[in-house]
Amino acid sequence: MEICSRSLEKNAIQRDHVSIEIVNEDSLVSSIKSKMDHLSLSHCISRVAEEISKGFEEKYYPSLVSIGPFHRDRDTLKVMEDCKWRYFNTLLSRKQNAELFVDSCVRTLRHVEQKARKFYGEEINMGSDHFVEMMLLDGCFIIELFLENAFKNLRRRDDPFFIAYNNLFKLKCDLILFENQLPFFVLEHLFHLVPIPKQCNFSLIELSLLFFKNLIPKEYPHFPPKNFAPQTHHLLDLIRQHYLPTSHETLSPSGEGQMHIHNATHLSTLGIKVGNALDHTPLNVSFYKGELYIPPLKIHGYTETLFRNLIAMEICDPRCSKHVTSYAILMDRLIRSKRDVRLLHKQEILIGGHDKEGEIVMLFKKLYVDINLKEFYYRGLCEQVNVYPESRKQGWGQSIRHIYHRTHLGAAGFSLAVLLLVLFFSGVLFSVISFLLHHFQ
Structure with a gap:
């Protein structure tokens, strides 16, 4: 024992x-x-600094629908809360026992509540129930919205967003605001819990891209899309991934490189061609053999709001690269007048906005405030462009010296080369004068 x-x-x-x-x-x-x-x-969503938003609050604050905690108590946005509840009810009622789906969603969201709270750049003064309810309501609203956008037969005939273009425009603007975001992992959790119609074989990212297809530089007819970061923070971050460069050969965020570059028309007079890069990623700007290659950029009603919030995202998060901010600065340097806009339109670098040349000139000037330019990603490119005209001159001089030193004629050959150059440029000059006199008689 x-x-x-x-x-x-x-x-x-x-x-x-x-x-x-x-x-x-x-x-x-x-x-x-x-x-x-x-x-x-942590802190992937935060409030935009006042020095950035001051005077342009309508580009950073929602006008129709509040998503997340920052603008939840604004009286002008409470009207649409009933609409969000209707979307919520529609989504969960597609199958019987909606209460079971609600219970499953609430339990999952309670499990990730603290993770979601850390996502915001400040302490959220909301009780646990209120915060979980907010995530559930806003998340289900966005999912149902994306489903109804993809499948017209799911919409009500009196849907307030799809029967009026202006409402849909405002809604899309609200959903790309940096302060008006929900963590993407919350949307993903809900997407895998709520009843999705059988006709839908899209992922959440694919539904998101379909909804924002006119805001991104390239539409994806084939799914799933490739080359995405393994972790998407929120909807604005998803759009930003489409703008980031795929090549980093000429991008150097630090160093002693130059930040100055002449405007587009002046570059043309210096013998530098400004051409379309035929690339779907706008930030893939490059320079090769005397030509500045710039991918096309769509100009539409969302452009200013989108770029303002992409830049706000980069400035507010110190870990975020400053690619979009650098691009805005580069375009501001290249576009100084309507002549620059017309040149970029002619080269199909700017797509749309032909009747708004003056607004496009001012667009990039208004996009950023006095920011730290240490992370300007086009330093190397600007330096290449700036030294090119001088290198061409040196190339001419070297060619002439080559004739002088290498030919058997020596000084006679050199004199002949100079004479031929003088005659050539004189002929061009007289031809231009003759054309102008004949044209303006």
């Missing part, structure tokens, strides 16, 4: 020991996961 008692006691100690180790292991895993979430997800 004593031996048996000792054996049981020993087994109990071993079981207790194993139990303690399991708890410690779970605690370590939880700690590591918490640190990963904090480093990768």
Whole structure:
């Protein structure tokens, strides 16, 4: 009995020991996961600094629908809360036992509540129930909106967004505002829990791209889209990924490179051709053999709001690269007058906005405030463009010196080369004068 008692006691100690180790292991895993979430997800959405938004509040604050906690209490946006509840009810009522879906969603959202709170750049003064309800309502509203956009037969005939273009325009503008975002992982959790119509075989990212297809530089007729970051923070971040350059050969965010570049028409007079890069990623600007290649950029009603909020995202998050901000600065340098706009339109670099040349001139000037330009990504490109005219002159001089030193004629050959150049340019000059005199008689 004593031996048996000792054996049981020993087994109990071993079981207790194993139990303690399991708890410690779970605690370590939880700690590591918490640190990963904090480093990768915290403060991905924050308020836009006043020096950026002042005077342009309508480009940063929602006018129709509030998403997330920052603008939830604004009286002008409460009218659309009933509409969000109708969308919520429509989504969950497509199958029986909607209460079961609600229960499943709430339990999942409670599990990720703290992770979602850390996503915002300040403490959210909302109770747990209120915060979870907000995530559930806003997330389901966005999912149902994307479904109804993709499948017309799901819409009500009196839907307030799809029967009036102006409402849909305002709604899209609201959903790309930096302050008006919901963590994308919240949307993904809900998307895998709520009843999705059988006719829908799209992923959440694909539905999002269909909704924002006229805001992104390239439409994706084939799914799934490729070359996306493994982690999408929110809807604005998803759009931004379409603008980021795919080539980094000429992009250097630091160093002693130049930031100055002449405007587009002046570059043409210097012998530098400004041409269409035939690339679907606007930020893939490059320079090669005397030609500045600039991918096409759509100009539409969303352009200013989109670029303002992309830049706000880059400025407010110190970990975010400043690619879009750098692009805006570069375009501001290239576009100084209506002549520059006309040149870029002619080269099909700017698509649309032909009747708004003056507005396009001012567009990029208004986009950014006095920011730290240490992360200007086109330093190397500007330096290449700026040294090119001088290198051409040196090339002419080297050619002439080559004639002088290498030909058997020596000085005679050199004099002949100079004479031929003088005669050539004189002929061109007289031809131009003759044309002008004949043209203006």
